[in-house]
Amino acid sequence: MPDSAQPATSAQPSDVAAVLDGLDEQQQAAVAAPRGPVCVLAGAGTGKTRTITRRIAHLVEHGHTSPGQVLAVTFTSRAAGEMRTRLRGLGIGGVQARTFHAAALRQLRYFWPQVVGDTPWELLDRKFSLVGQAASRVGAKTSTENVRDLAGEIEWAKATLIAPEDYPAAAVRARRDPPGSAEQVSAVYAGYEALKARSGQLDFDDLLLHTAAALEEHSAVAEEFRDRYRCFVVDEYQDVTPLQQRVLDAWLGERDDLTVVGDANQTIYSFTGATPRYLLDFSRRFPEATVVRLERDYRSTPQVVSLANRVIGAAKGRVAGSRLQLIGQRPNGVEPHxxxxxxxxxxxxxxxxxxxxxxxxxxxxxxxxxxxxxNAQSEVHEQALTELGIPYQVRGGDRFFERPEVRQAVQVLRKAEQNGVGQAGGGGEAGDDPVDLIALVRALLEPVGLTAQAPSGGNARDRWESLLALVQVAEELVAHEPRAGLARLISELASRAESRHPPVVQGVTLSSLHAAKGLEWDAVFLVGLVEGTLPIQHALGEGGAAEEAAVEEERRLLYVGVTRAREVLCLSWALSRNPGGRKSRRRSRFLQGLVPADSPAARTPSRPEQGSRSNRKRAVCRVCNAVLTGTLSVKLGRCEDCPSDLDDELLEALKDWRRERSAELKVPAYVVFTDATLTAIAEQQPTTDAALVAIPGIGAAKLERFGAEVLGLVKADRSTSDA
Known part of the structure; x- marks a missing residue:
């Protein structure tokens, strides 16, 4: 999308002075800065694209360079196209405006014969297949999500200039959370590189590596390139990786005709290897550099700008180059809601x-x-918009029911229902307890990724969240239809999927915060602002400096979200996941001090006092008496990290009994009782009907069908122990 509105300009490309028309003082200073190193610290909405293109035009029209000698790089093809369009509008044609990878691909194809000879190579568009092969050869998991996460680790390693053999030590230093052991990832990385070399292929990171090497190691290549390009401009400089910086250094050589533009407050891709340190250290590398700060925000109303400043102003450890204070330039608008x-x-x-x-x-x-x-948060909003007939489009991902993991999960549920699972007498249909449907869905989805504990990050976490959203649909269904079973759930999922075919244009945009970077709208709704979601849970567990850095990146995500809004900004959160659920969530720590005191949203309920009626209704740990929150903890009756008094012999006896009963009934074992339920029985050792049904997942139907047998096993085990 174009930059936000600014004062109109009547600049004509033939008039050198006109290039400065319509710019504010800060923008003019950046455009007219002397040839040489220039660093533009540009806040959100401050017109950086306008400033960059005007600077290029200024350099050309003052004779410092010709259009064909300028190489401008940015991070998306959309941004590069926008830059070319702006330059053409200024009468400047011939400037190369490309992404890092597109520029490297063009250069490598030209220089390859001089560097390697006639050895052919082809570009590897997707590394999934080769990574999967490499993973299989070393015994790593080859599920779709695991292979994607392995590919992501390889990309991070290459972006940060880490070789396969150095990955384990580097992963520890960077506090990475690899999909498997660091040694295994290292082996997959090495295997992938070997397979790629054997097939004569280069991936996108290789384009950068080989381009840098060609310039570093071949003086003739470097001389020809540097004679061709004399002036360099880098947009979004806070997002460069060490590999991209190496390429930029190779392009520059000993020269300093470089303009960089960025905003450290919008650094949100550290997990890919991006770092703002090159932006923040620019004036150290080039002591004579001109540094200009763009702080006049032409995008958002002063009310939105004020909130953005307060969000980022609370950040910890801000260095000088990131302390931009946006100044709203638009007329007053409504306060954020x-x-x-x-x-x-x-x-x-x-x-x-x-x-x-x-x-x-x-x-x-x-x-x-x-x-x-x-992305998993989109499902409930897709449903709400559909119910009101509001068209929408999902940016940066498939609509919820089109996601591969959701389609696979629905297939699993359908197959189970076709095989008789979840029918009357089989767990989850009329005559059984409502909780059985939820337990059944969890059990069915466990083999496809719904583990008891959420993965810490990556594609596996995204998959887990989507599967959990399906469980949420089951919980909502049971809340309204207590006797609903698997067939009814499948019908509900099909109905939701079929009703969601809105136009892909002119609709409300649903997007993750990461995918929204660089875009803007008149009205923005920031949703789900609770602890564990923003900041995300896996940003909270490292401790020390690593945790603080991860949390601060989450704060910058919120800042990016706030600064997407031009006029209307609404921020919201929910105290529980499901209707009727326990309201145990707390709004995001980043909202501290932002919610007006007179807003109804400021009155967040405090936790019930010890002994209150609502607290007595909560499940508490039988070991430490803490309130239990997780499904598994509630079922076990204790915190997962509290000591277990599991009777191993009883558990084995229960599993043997379950195996026989499931074979007799011709149903999967988990339909009789899940592993978690058997573990709870083996720990709590109930001897009465009341004690047995107190275990979540065991209701009247299960008690009537299996209660006597289970209690008999518990009593027999106790008798043996006493003897």
């Missing part, structure tokens, strides 16, 4: 209702966005 909701469905319904009012008042649907931290 904060709202708290009982559950996610209520939050999504309220958001959809406000969106409908905005559209009815004249805001185009395409100028409205709903932004969230993880």
């Amino acid at each position: 904060f709202s708290e909701h009982d559950d996610e469905s209520a939050e999504a319904t309220a958001v959809a209702a406000r969106i409908k009012k905005l559209i009815e008042a004249g805001t185009p649907a395409a100028e409205i966005a709903v932004l969230y931290r993880i």
Whole structure:
């Protein structure tokens, strides 16, 4: 999308002075800076693309360079195209505006014969297959998510100039959370490189590596390149990786005709190897550099700008180059709106209702966005928008029911239902307890990735969140239809999937915060702002400096989200996942001090006092008396990290009994009782009907069918122990 509105300009390319027309003092200073190293610290909405292109035009029209000698690089093809369009509008044609990889590909194809000869190579568009082969050869998991996560680790290693043999030590230093042992990832990385070399292929990172090597090791190549390109411009400089910086250094050689533009407050891709240190250290590397700060925000209303400043102003460890204070230039608008909701469905319904009012008042649907931290959060908002007939499009990912993991999970549920699982007498249909449907869905989805504990990050975490969202649908269904079974759930999922075919244009945008970077809308809804989601849970567990760095990156994500809004900004959160659920969530720490005192959303309920009625209803750990939150903890009756008093012999006896009963009934073992339920029985050793049904997952139907046998096994085990 183009830069936000600024004062109109009547610049004509033939008039050198006109290049400065319509620019504010800060922008003019950046455009007219002397030839040489220039660092532009550009806050959100401050017109950096306008400034970059005007600077290039200024250098050309003052004779410092010709258009064909300029190489401008940015991080997306869209941004590069926008830059070329702006330059053509200024009468400047012939400038090479490309992404790092596109520029490297063009250069490598030209220089390859001089460097390697006639040895052929081809570009590897997708590394998935080769990474999968390498993983299989070393015994690593080859599930789709694991291979994707392995590919991501390889990309991070190459972006940070780490060789396969150095990966284990580097992963420890960087506090990476690899998909498997660091040694195994190293082996997969090495195997992938060997397979790629054997087939004569280069991946996108190799384009950068080989381009840098060609310039570093072949003086004739470097001389020809540097004679061709004399002036360099780098956009989004806070997002460069060590590998990209190596390429830039090779391009420059001993020269300093370089302009960089960036904002350290918008560094949100550290997990890929990006680092703002090159931006922040620019004036150390080039002591004579001109440094200009762009702080006048032409995108957002002063109310939105004020909130953005407060969000980022609370960041810890900010260095001088990141202390930009945005100054709103637009007329006053409405104050940001904060709202708290009982559950996610209520939050999504309220958001959809406000969106409908905005559209009815004249805001185009395409100028409205709903932004969230993880893609799995889109499902409930897709549903709410669909129910009100509001068109939408999902950016940066498939619609929820089109995601591969969701389609696979629904297939698993359908196959189970076709095989008789979840029918009357089989767990989860009429006559059985409502909780059985939820337990059944969890059990069915466990083999495809719904583990008891969430993975810490990567594609496996995204998959887990999507599967958990399907469980949430089951929980919502049971809340309204206590006797609903698997067939009813499948029907509900099919109905939701079939109803969601909105136009892909002119609709409300649903997007993750990462995918929203660089975009802007008239109205933005930031949803799901709770602890564990923003900041994301896996950013909270490292401790020390690593945890602080991870949390601060999450804060920058919120800052990016806030600065996407031009006029209307709404921030919301829900106290529970499901309708009727325990309201144990807390709004994000980043909202501390931001919610107005007179807002209803400021009155977050405090935790119930010890001994209160609501606290007595909560499940508490039988070991430490803490309130239990996780499903597995509630089922076991204790915190997962509290000591277990498991009777191993009883557990084995229960598993043997379950195996026989499942074979007799011709149903999967988990339909009789899940592993977690058997573990809870073996720990708590109930001897009465009341004690048995107190274990979550065992209701009247299970008690009537299996209760006597289970209690008999417990009593027999006790008798043996006493003897």
